[in-house]
Amino acid sequence: xxxSTDAAGNLFLTLAGRxxxxxxxxxxxxxxxxxxxxxxxxxxxxxxxxxAVVSLAEQGDAPARDVVVVAWMNEExxxxxPGMMGSEAFTGERDMAAIRAAxxxxxxxxxxxxxxxxxxxxxxxxxxxxxxxxxxxxLHIEQGPLLEAAACTIGVVTGIQGKKTFQVVVEGAEGHAxxxxxxxxxxxxxxxxxMAAALHGEIGTIDADIKFAIGRVAVVxxxxxxxxxxxxxxxxxxxxxxAVLDAAGARITALCRECAPPCTVMVNSLVDxxxxxxxxxxxTSISEASRQQGHATMAILSAVGHDARHLAKICPAAMIFxxxxxxxxxxxxxxxxxxxxxxxxxxxxxVLRDLxxxxxxxxxxxxxxxxx
Amino acid sequence: xxxSTDAAGNLFLTLAGRxxxxxxxxxxxxxxxxxxxxxxxxxxxxxxxxxAVVSLAEQGDAPARDVVVVAWMNEExxxxxPGMMGSEAFTGERDMAAIRAAxxxxxxxxxxxxxxxxxxxxxxxxxxxxxxxxxxxxLHIEQGPLLEAAACTIGVVTGIQGKKTFQVVVEGAEGHAxxxxxxxxxxxxxxxxxMAAALHGEIGTIDADIKFAIGRVAVVxxxxxxxxxxxxxxxxxxxxxxAVLDAAGARITALCRECAPPCTVMVNSLVDxxxxxxxxxxxTSISEASRQQGHATMAILSAVGHDARHLAKICPAAMIFxxxxxxxxxxxxxxxxxxxxxxxxxxxxxVLRDLxxxxxxxxxxxxxxxxx
Numbered sequence: 204x205x206x207s208t209d210a211a212g213n214l215f216l217t218l219a220g221r222x223x224x225x226x227x228x229x230x231x232x233x234x235x236x237x238x239x240x241x242x243x244x245x246x247x248x249x250x251x252x253x254x255a256v257v258s259l260a261e262q263g264d265a266p267a268r269d270v271v272v273v274a275w276m277n278e279e280x281x282x283x284x285p286g287m288m289g290s291e292a293f294t295g296e297r298d299m300a301a302i303r304a305a306x307x308x309x310x311x312x313x314x315x316x317x318x319x320x321x322x323x324x325x326x327x328x329x330x331x332x333x334x335x336x337x338x339x340x341x342l343h344i345e346q347g348p349l350l351e352a353a354a355c356t357i358g359v360v361t362g363i364q365g366k367k368t369f370q371v372v373v374e375g376a377e378g379h380a381x382x383x384x385x386x387x388x389x390x391x392x393x394x395x396x397x398m399a400a401a402l403h404g405e406i407g408t409i410d411a412d413i414k415f416a417i418g419r420v421a422v423v424x425x426x427x428x429x430x431x432x433x434x435x436x437x438x439x440x441x442x443x444x445x446a447v448l449d450a451a452g453a454r455i456t457a458l459c460r461e462c463a464p465p466c467t468v469m470v471n472s473l474v475d476x477x478x479x480x481x482x483x484x485x486x487t488s489i490s491e492a493s494r495q496q497g498h499a500t501m502a503i504l505s506a507v508g509h510d511a512r513h514l515a516k517i518c519p520a521a522m523i524f525x526x527x528x529x530x531x532x533x534x535x536x537x538x539x540x541x542x543x544x545x546x547x548x549x550x551x552x553x554v555l556r557d558l559x560x561x562x563x564x565x566x567x568x569x570x571x572x573x574x575x
Numbered sequence: 576x577x578x579s580t581d582a583a584g585n586l587f588l589t590l591a592g593r594x595x596x597x598x599x600x601x602x603x604x605x606x607x608x609x610x611x612x613x614x615x616x617x618x619x620x621x622x623x624x625x626x627a628v629v630s631l632a633e634q635g636d637a638p639a640r641d642v643v644v645v646a647w648m649n650e651e652x653x654x655x656x657p658g659m660m661g662s663e664a665f666t667g668e669r670d671m672a673a674i675r676a677a678x679x680x681x682x683x684x685x686x687x688x689x690x691x692x693x694x695x696x697x698x699x700x701x702x703x704x705x706x707x708x709x710x711x712x713x714l715h716i717e718q719g720p721l722l723e724a725a726a727c728t729i730g731v732v733t734g735i736q737g738k739k740t741f742q743v744v745v746e747g748a749e750g751h752a753x754x755x756x757x758x759x760x761x762x763x764x765x766x767x768x769x770m771a772a773a774l775h776g777e778i779g780t781i782d783a784d785i786k787f788a789i790g791r792v793a794v795v796x797x798x799x800x801x802x803x804x805x806x807x808x809x810x811x812x813x814x815x816x817x818a819v820l821d822a823a824g825a826r827i828t829a830l831c832r833e834c835a836p837p838c839t840v841m842v843n844s845l846v847d848x849x850x851x852x853x854x855x856x857x858x859t860s861i862s863e864a865s866r867q868q869g870h871a872t873m874a875i876l877s878a879v880g881h882d883a884r885h886l887a888k889i890c891p892a893a894m895i896f897x898x899x900x901x902x903x904x905x906x907x908x909x910x911x912x913x914x915x916x917x918x919x920x921x922x923x924x925x926v927l928r929d930l931x932x933x934x935x936x937x938x939x940x941x942x943x944x945x946x947x
Contacts (some may be wrong), residue, residue: 347754366753370798379810380788381738382719382902385779392789393779396771403765407757416752417764418799420792427657427740427790427809437799439752506754530754 204256205273205394208324210275210299210332210456212483213290214315216542218256226335226518227269230255231291232343233278233510240279241537243544245529248342249274251548258552259559266559268337275510282307283316292512293333294517325457338485338558339514342547344522344539346507348530355492355544358503359486363512364414365448365478369438372547375466377424388430388490392422395434397462403411405458406440406451412565413451413551414441414506443504445477479512485521492553498546521554523547562566576628576644580696582671582704583664584648584689590628592931594642598707598890598931599641602627604715605650605661605882611652613909615916617900621646623920630924631931636929639821640709649880654679655688657846660938662882665705668890710857710930714895718909720902728918729865729907730875730896731858735884736786737820741810743831745770747838749796749804761801761837764794768805769834775828778812778823786813786878787824790842799942815876817849851884857893857926864925870918893926895919896945 204216214234217227232248252272259266275293280286291297303314317540321329345351350358372413375391399417404459407415423433438455457468488504493500503524514520525547528538576588586606589599604620624644631638633826650935652658655677663669673703675686693701696876702729717723722730771789779787786809795805810827814820865872875896897919900910 242603284831346751364753379719379878380790381736381813382784383786384783385785385787386783390775390788392771392792393775395766396775396789397655399768399773401765403768407765411758412758413751413757414755415757416762416800417768418752418803419797420619420764420794421790422790425791428788428811429790430788431790439800441753506751 204224208321208327208331209293209330210317211289211302211362213289213318214274215330216253216256216272218260218266219378220266220363225268225293225366226337227271228340228555229271229273229419229514229518230340230555231273232341233275235277235279237279237281237533240281240533240534243344243537243539244346244532245278245343246457246523247539247544247547251342251499251544251551252340254431254548255552255555256540259556260382262556264560267561268559270555272469277313278510287508287510287513288313290442290513294513295333295511299332308498333516336518338513339511339518339520339552340485340551341509341511341514341520342525342551344349344527344532344537345503345511345524345530347525349503350498350501350524350526351528351530353500355487356498356543357498357500357544359489359493360481360505361502361520362443362444362478362485362522363508364441364506365445365449366474366476367440367452367472368470368474369440369455370473371398371438372471372512373433373463373466374468375430375432378430380428381429381554383430389468391434392431394463394466394468395420395436398459398468399436400459401462402438402455406455407531408448409442409451412444413447414439433523435456438498441464441506443478448477455535460568474564476512479515481511481515481521482519485519488525488554488557489521489550492550492557496546496549496553515521522552525546576817577700578904579700579702580667580693581651581702582689583661583674584666584692585661586640586646587702588625588628588644590632590638590642591637592642594640597640598709600710600712600927601637601643601645601708601886601890602712602927603645603647603655603704604713605647606651607649607651609651609653609905611907612653612789612905613907615716615909615911616718616904617623617650617715617898618755619716619911623714623916624712625921626920627924629652634928636932639933640931642927642931646749649685650882653708655685659880659882659885660685662885667705667730668885668888671704688721691919696717698718702752708886708890710854711883711890711892712857712895712923712926713881713883713892714897714923715881716899716904717875717896717902718899718904721875722873722896722898723900723902725873726871726895727873728915729872729922730863731865731872732877732894732896733858733874734815734850734852735880736815737817738846738848738880739820739824739844740846741827742807742843742845743770743810744807744841744843745805745835745838746840747802747804750802752800752802761897762802762804763806763838766835766840767792767808770831770840771808773830773834774810774827778827780815780820781823784814784816785819786811813878815850822847841874848880851887853883853887853893855906857891860926860929861895864922864929867923868925870922895923
């Protein structure tokens with residue numbers, strides 16, 4: 204396989220196919236992790252992809268088109284925020300100049316780190332940033348408890364639930380808690396309390412699929428006997444139905460404004476990622492391969508984002524989930540059973556094989572599939 | 576004057592009277608300040624007391640009983656929390672062992688600091704901790720805007736409004752904001768939001784005299800995509816009417832418990848200081864002296880605590896307030912007009928003189944006054 208990189212520091216390993224001009228099959232995940240993360244979130248998908256390509260190469264015949272294993276740069280966003288930099292740069296969703304400007308806690312920019320990395324591998328060919336892709340496949344641990352609970356080995360991922368995040372800032376006025384008359388206060392915490400109670404009461408109860416959380420709160424000056432002058436807080440909102448998500452997002456802004464007086468409020472949208480549905484034909488291929496290999500499967504919605512969300516915008520894409528113990532991830536004891544990793548890799552290999560040797564059902568010809 | 580100290584590090588300067596056995600007149604305030612505090616909060620009261628005693632001594636005749644200027648140890652609580660250590664140790668409200676155990680940010684205990692201070696002044700006589708007091712007088716800047724707004728030079732302090740503080744801890748369970756079903760969450764922030772909204776809505780609107788604030792909030796783990804497992808917050812509650820204060824305090828605990836499920840809550844009482852009324856005869860003396868000296872006066876309730884609150888439990892006590900610019904204190908630009916400081920000291924001197932030369936209206940004879 205031929206290694207290469209690009210301006211975003213994505214790593215590609217290419218197995219040449221018969222038609223070098225046809226958009227390649229792309230398969231992989233990410234190798235970066237969280238500071239105290241485990242060894243499956245990300246790495247399992249890259250290792251499974253390598254195994255699948257080894258299995259493919261062992262068939263003897265060259266695939267119809269190139270097959271490329273990819274390890275996306277900075278999916279987690281733990282050193283440089285936000286994550287998914289590699290896949291967003293690849294698909295053109297984020298500008299490299301903006302990505303290079305992000306800095307870590309020590310003040311090192313992504314640009315500096317990328318330049319250093321590229322200098323460390325002077326012989327590694329650098330290809331263009333982004334190219335046409337025939338299909339994209341990614342294996343990942345579920346990061347949730349559903350497969351384990353249902354005793355299923357393979358999750359056929361239907362899509363990734365939509366997510367909106369907001370940063371809300373409530374501005375009031377500082378005052379002495381013992382002397383300032385209650386009716387003259389502009390208490391930012393009191394306004395926040397009204398907002399948070401209303402948001403949890405209304406947005407948090409829309410239906411059984413809604414996910415709503417206020418996870419981070421910062422109070423200024425945060426002293427027991429001082430009326431708070433400012434409260435800033437984060438909102439994390441998710442729902443598989445984009446219409447519900449959009450309506451809830453609009454209502455959040457309205458509710459914050461209704462509850463603010465006598466304080467003022469600013470509601471800033473940070474992430475606005477709609478739900479996406481993965482390619483139906485690829486999902487069917489994954490189900491078929493699992494059935495043939497005797498693995499219990501279930502359709503599953505991903506609650507969290509993956510690089511596949513971005514690839515799905517430029518080509519047919521799909522994901523395979525395998526169970527992780529107790530649904531836990533981002534911790535050192537994160538764990539997937541070896542038999543489950545092997546099963547996932549084996550299903551991945553079969554789907555890849557079908558794509559690689561059936562030129563008529565993949566690649567440019569598949570552009571019509573996204574309309575299914 | 577004869578200096579002395581006690582086990583709590585209070586500083587006393589005694590002007591001997593004719594009857595050395597009679598409980599002395601005590602007059603003073605504190606010399607410690609906040610880290611970025613000004614030069615009036617505390618020090619003005621000690622300097623005014625010294626001036627008043629100088630003025631008394633200049634009369635030529637010895638006072639009927641001892642007159643003692645006092646500088647209380649650690650009123651502010653800025654190095655060692657909580658404050659009012661000197662006056663609470665003196666009046667027996669707090670145990671010296673507990674006081675000596677408190678430590679500053681560098682780990683130095685009050686006990687170590689006290690021992691070091693006593694060693695630095697080996698010739699300073701050490702008297703018993705606490706003694707019978709005839710009357711107590713304290714001058715202080717108002718730390719509020721009322722005197723300035725009313726263009727009054729002298730505030731005759733009616734009492735100190737009651738204060739209760741609480742530390743509330745809401746315990747839920749951490750969860751992933753994108754995966755954990757809303758109905759299965761024990762979201763500590765959601766429970767806190769219900770509590771805070773209910774507390775502000777009900778307790779914060781009891782009447783025009785209520786003061787209610789949630790000033791400090793700590794969320795764990797305080798990350799945007801994590802359902803909070805714990806929220807701890809502070810409550811500061813004040814009211815001049817002890818019945819209202821007690822009822823509001825009880826309602827706070829009940830409201831927190833009502834709003835907690837499916838989380839749990841612990842409501843811990845920290846400060847429980849009822850409102851106190853200063854001695855009526857001393858208040859009349861202050862008003863009379865002010866009137867004779869031509870100063871505009873008003874009756875005023877102290878919104879914040881002072882050492883006088885504790886002295887009032889063992890003897891007739893009263894306070895004189897003077898204006899401070901914009902009602903501001905605990906900042907470097909804290910300011911009291913020299914003419915106002917002089918007026919306050921002059922009123923203090925006259926009240927002290929009346930007490931010092933009228934043995935029949937002060938001291939042990941006055942123990943009945945607290946029943947007025």
